[in-house]
Amino acid sequence: MVLASPKPMRNETILPNDLIPIVDLKSERSEVIQQIVKASEEYGFFKVINHGISDGTIEKMEEAGFSFFAKPMSQKKQAAPAYGCKNIGFNGDIGEVEYLLLNANTSSIAQISKTISNDDPHSNFRCRVSEYTEAVKEVACEILELMAEGLGVPDTKVFSSLIKDIDSDSVLRLNHYPPTLNKDKSHSNNVGFGEHSDPQILTILRSNDVSGLQISLQHGLWIPVNPDPEALCINIGDVLEVMTNGRFVSVRHRAMTNSYKSRMSMAYFGAPPLNASIVAPPVLVTPTRPSLFRPFTWADYKKATYSLRLGDTRIQLFRANIA
Numbered sequence: 001m002v003l004a005s006p007k008p009m010r011n012e013t014i015l016p017n018d019l020i021p022i023v024d025l026k027s028e029r030s031e032v033i034q035q036i037v038k039a040s041e042e043y044g045f046f047k048v049i050n051h052g053i054s055d056g057t058i059e060k061m062e063e064a065g066f067s068f069f070a071k072p073m074s075q076k077k078q079a080a081p082a083y084g085c086k087n088i089g090f091n092g093d094i095g096e097v098e099y100l101l102l103n104a105n106t107s108s109i110a111q112i113s114k115t116i117s118n119d120d121p122h123s124n125f126r127c128r129v130s131e132y133t134e135a136v137k138e139v140a141c142e143i144l145e146l147m148a149e150g151l152g153v154p155d156t157k158v159f160s161s162l163i164k165d166i167d168s169d170s171v172l173r174l175n176h177y178p179p180t181l182n183k184d185k186s187h188s189n190n191v192g193f194g195e196h197s198d199p200q201i202l203t204i205l206r207s208n209d210v211s212g213l214q215i216s217l218q219h220g221l222w223i224p225v226n227p228d229p230e231a232l233c234i235n236i237g238d239v240l241e242v243m244t245n246g247r248f249v250s251v252r253h254r255a256m257t258n259s260y261k262s263r264m265s266m267a268y269f270g271a272p273p274l275n276a277s278i279v280a281p282p283v284l285v286t287p288t289r290p291s292l293f294r295p296f297t298w299a300d301y302k303k304a305t306y307s308l309r310l311g312d313t314r315i316q317l318f319r320a321n322i323a
Helices: 027-043 056-070 072-080 106-115 124-150 158-165 238-243 298-307
Strands: 022-024 045-049 085-087 093-103 170-179 191-196 202-205 215-218 221-224 229-236 252-256 263-270
Touching: 022 027, 022 252, 027 045, 027 124, 045 124, 056 072, 056 093, 056 124, 056 170, 056 263, 072 106, 085 229, 124 170, 124 229, 124 263, 158 263, 238 263, 238 298, 252 263
Parallel strands: 022 045
Antiparallel strands: 045 229, 085 093, 093 170, 093 191, 170 263, 191 252, 202 229, 202 263, 215 221, 215 252
16 A cells, blocks of 8 residues: 555665666676676666667656656646556555656657647657657667576577567656655655556666665665666566566565655566466476466456555466465
C-alpha cells in the first residue's frame, strides 16, 4: 500500500551508495558480460557508462520533459490519459508525482505529440522523444544480448527480440517530483513513488541531477542511487527474472522526493508483445534447476499487475508447483 507522502519507516537502514555496480560498456567484452551477469544476479540493478547515447539527445529529452511539466495544469490534463498526477495505477495508490506515459513506438509518440505540443507534425517534442526512445532501446537490446551470452543461451537475441518486435508493449514514462514543502513551511523528504518492482523485461532510467532513487536488496535495507550525468541505470524486471529461471533478480525500488529541487526521471520499460509466451530458454532449465515458473503470456502478467497494489509481489503468483 502506498500512502500520500509517507515518511521512511524508522526501522529502515540506508546503506552506502558506493555499493552500486558500474559497468563500462567500452571495456573488454568478456569483462563487461561478467560484470553485467554478476550485478543482475546479486543486485538486479547496475549503472552503465559509455553507453553511446549523446549528451545532446539526453539534454533535449530532459528539456522536452521539463517544458511539458511546466505547463498549466489545464493544458497538461489535455494529454490524459497519458498524463496523470498523484494516482499510481488503478487501485488507490498515490504518490508525490506527476507523470507522462507514452507507448514507445513512432506512431503513438506522433499522435500524443499533437496534443502535448500543439505544434506542427514535425514538432520538437515528437522528434526529441522519438530520438531518445530509439537510443535507449538500442542500449537495452545490446545489454540483453550481452546477458544472454553470459548465461550461455545459444540464441543471444532471445530477450532482445521481444522488445524489437513491432508489437512490443514497451513504454516511456516521465516522472516529475516537485519539491516538498510542508504546511508549516518546513522541508522533508517523502516517498514520491512507493516500493515496487518493474513488471517488464528491463528498465533503462535516467534522471536529472537530483537524488531520489533507492533500491532494496532485502526488507528494510535501502541503497540510495546518486544521479550520475555519465550513466544510465538498469533495472531487471519481473519478466527477465522469469526468463532467466530466477538467475537474475527483479529489484525492488522506490523514489524519494527532494525538499528543495524538482526531480525528473525518464524510464524506458522494455516489454514483450502482449501475446508473447514468457518462458526460460531450455538451457536455463535443468534437472537440478527445474523451471521455477509456469508459462504465461505478457498479457496475463500485465492483467495481474493492474489487479494488485503497487507494492504487492506479483511474480509469486506465477510460481510453478515443484514437488
